[in-house]
Amino acid sequence: MIYTKILGTGKYVPKKTLTNNDLKEFVDTNDDWIYSRTGIKERHIVTNEGTLDLAYQTALKAINSANINKNEIDLIIVATVTSDFAFPGVANLLQAKLEIEGIMAFDINAACSGFIYAMQIADKMIKSGSFNNALIIGAETLSRLTDWRDRNTCVLFGDGAGAMIIGKSETNQIIDIITGSKGDEDMLLYYKNADIKDPKINATSKQDHIHMKGNDVFKFATRIMPKTVKSLLQRNKLNVDDINFFVAHQANSRIITKSARDLGIKMDKMFMNIDKYGNTSAASVPIAIDEAIEKGLINRGDLFITVAFGGGLTWAGALIKY
Ligand SMILES: CC(C)(COP(=O)(O)OP(=O)(O)OC[C@H]1O[C@@H](n2cnc3c(N)ncnc32)[C@H](O)[C@@H]1OP(=O)(O)O)[C@@H](O)C(=O)NCCC(=O)NCCS
Numbered sequence: 001m002i003y004t005k006i007l008g009t010g011k012y013v014p015k016k017t018l019t020n021n022d023l024k025e026f027v028d029t030n031d032d033w034i035y036s037r038t039g040i041k042e043r044h045i046v047t048n049e050g051t052l053d054l055a056y057q058t059a060l061k062a063i064n065s066a067n068i069n070k071n072e073i074d075l076i077i078v079a080t081v082t083s084d085f086a087f088p089g090v091a092n093l094l095q096a097k098l099e100i101e102g103i104m105a106f107d108i109n110a111a112c113s114g115f116i117y118a119m120q121i122a123d124k125m126i127k128s129g130s131f132n133n134a135l136i137i138g139a140e141t142l143s144r145l146t147d148w149r150d151r152n153t154c155v156l157f158g159d160g161a162g163a164m165i166i167g168k169s170e171t172n173q174i175i176d177i178i179t180g181s182k183g184d185e186d187m188l189l190y191y192k193n194a195d196i197k198d199p200k201i202n203a204t205s206k207q208d209h210i211h212m213k214g215n216d217v218f219k220f221a222t223r224i225m226p227k228t229v230k231s232l233l234q235r236n237k238l239n240v241d242d243i244n245f246f247v248a249h250q251a252n253s254r255i256i257t258k259s260a261r262d263l264g265i266k267m268d269k270m271f272m273n274i275d276k277y278g279n280t281s282a283a284s285v286p287i288a289i290d291e292a293i294e295k296g297l298i299n300r301g302d303l304f305i306t307v308a309f310g311g312g313l314t315w316a317g318a319l320i321k322y
Contacts, residue, residue: 039253162286
């Protein structure tokens with residue numbers, strides 16, 4: 001039986017920050033509204049970097065933290081909705097930048113749940129015996145899809161990247177992963193690509209921006225995250241108290257506190273860094289895990305659960321022994 005574990009993690013965010021006060025330049029908003037409704041104080045955004053650059057910097061950190069030779073990596077998966085190109089993928093360009101060409105590399109899109117989706121794919125591919133060490137990344141430059149005139153959405157998002165290296169283990173450490181999805185028929189959260197079918201439309205089309213029905217997304221999130229955590233606990237015959245730490249997708253501090261309350265989790269066991277980064281989509285979970293480890297909130301031997309929701313609509317959760 002092949003088992004898996006986390007070998008190392010990393011994170012990277014662009015240098016430039018936009019505070020809530022900075023946003024007043026673009027939209028009618030204020031720090032008090034944003035902080036009290038979302039928990040966000042500032043977010044990092046790219047200036048001249050792309051998603052590949054963020055992915056590359058975080059990959060270097062994860063490789064260093066895993067203490068392995070980059071040539072031991074035989075699989076790269078990048079979760080992103082903001083690939084610099086429709087093709088080639090971020091993973092393929094990253095492979096060249098890391099000078100580890102010749103191995104399998106691809107991108108996936110499951111919006112903010114994407115990193116845990118990537119984790120499940122990599123975990124199963126290693127457990128199949130066909131792969132040894134996977135570099136998985138969530139990297140996003142959502143600032144490029146944001147309508148900076150729409151105060152309902154522009155205050156929420158930020159750019160960044162997080163990475164993890166997963167490898168073989170003698171003990172069962174990546175214990176269980178749940179992923180799920182349902183079509184977003186009510187169009188709660190979307191970004192539409194330019195229509196390329198009709199040349200007349202294509203010739204005049206403009207780039208779209210993020211559309212969101214915030215209240216409905218809030219309701220979905222506060223229903224699906226506790227449900228996913230409960231399923232993980234039930235499937236593995238565990239109680240909330242058996243889990244040392246929880247890392248939820250950082251979309252809104254109120255979504256996290258409500259989910260914690262519904263599950264009976266004390267807030268000191270629930271990670272929160274949304275104040276510094278905003279919602280970084282697929283990068284949010286790996287940035288949060290890396291930071292929780294760095295701060296000593298998750299230590300070797302601890303059991304932790306990470307959980308996310310996002311566009312799609314998608315959801316995902318993982319039970320891990322670090
Ligand atoms: C977006 C969100 C923060 C809005 O919070 P809310 O408490 O539901 O606020 P509402 O949308 O009801 O808006 C309340 C009022 O604030 C106003 N408002 C909205 N954005 C504002 C802003 N940035 N600054 C100031 N006022 C704002 C609204 O126009 C509205 O005014 P009105 O009452 O005069 O019409 C919240 O719904 C949310 O976080 N949803 C989930 C979003 C999410 O997680 N998306 C990513 C998924 S991966």
